[in-house]
Amino acid sequence: MELRQLTTFLTVASTLNFTHAADALDYAQSSVTAQIQALEEELGVPLFERLGRRVTLSTAGQRLLPYAKEMLRLAEEMRGAVPDDQEPSGILNIGAPESLCAYRLPPVLLRFRTLFPKVQLVFNPDNGPALSQILSEGRLDMGFLLEAPTQSAHLIAEPLSHEPLLLLTYPSHPLAQAPVVHPSQLRHEALLLTETGCTYRKLLQRTLIAASAWPDNVLEFTSIEAIKQCVMAGMGIAFLPAIAVKSELAQGRLVALRWSEGEYRLITHMVWHRDKWMSPALRAFLDLSRAMLAAGQEQVLAESAG
DSSP, X not given: OOHHHHHHXXXXXXXXXXXXXXXXXXXXXXXHHHHHHHHHHHHTSOSEEEETTEEEEOHHHHHHHHHHHHHHHHHHHHHHHSSSOOSOOEEEEEEEOHHHHHHTSHHHHHHHHHHOTTEEEEEEEOOHHHHHHHHHTTOSSEEEESSOOSSOSSEEEEEEEEEEEEEEEOTTSTTTTOXXXXXXXXXXXXXXXXXXXXXXXHHHHHHHHHTTOOOSOEEEESOHHHHHHHHHTTOOEEEEEGGGGHHHHHTTSSEEOOBTTOOEEEXXXXXXXXXXXXXXXXXXXXXXXXXXXXXXXXXXXXXXXX
């Protein structure tokens, strides 16, 4: 049994298509077929059911799946652990929400690349529920979440810093100069929000629904930058992390409303799988993130208070 056969098996298992697997691996389709056949002959069982053009995992293939993943994980761990040179190197796969990717993490990434040029960083922007699942499956080395992962026995979550959240609108909006804004006043406003499932959208949604003030006019976006541009153009009210609108507030292009429900904050968590091998590269990235993000906490709080 060869590791490349297991890699091919996992690729076919994820695509359920021999042609797509060949493209992903940059193999000829005949090579993919030959490797799967060799693996089936060695194990003495069919790993896939081939029904016409449709391919599914057999019962034996389903049993092999977790073993194949673990064997490849251990092989990668071995490659990093055995050499004497412990200077961080290799590939780190990292995930984080867009707000952290764009506004909080760039200084960390720049500093890390300067200190550890042999490490290749692969970034995956994603949001809470999906990112937690990907981390639980071990498909990322680590990630950042704006909340602790939900009751996962597989993940370690370390709180780092607070992220203040603001209710925002354009300067000439009628509510911009209001001494205080209550949930009922948003019932007839247009809300420009991130997609369903976003952590901070859920905070505002719970408050408004509890006050029977959830508006009919809700515009949903996948991009924070798009939300900011539309609000500045006069389209309504947004709810975003303070770090994402720092420059627009300073320039007077956005205004933070005086919200009656108090201040919202989320906590940035650094998350990794408890069984993930702590390679020199991963350990260095965790240490640097911990130092830079936690060190910036006083500045975050000061900016929010100001």
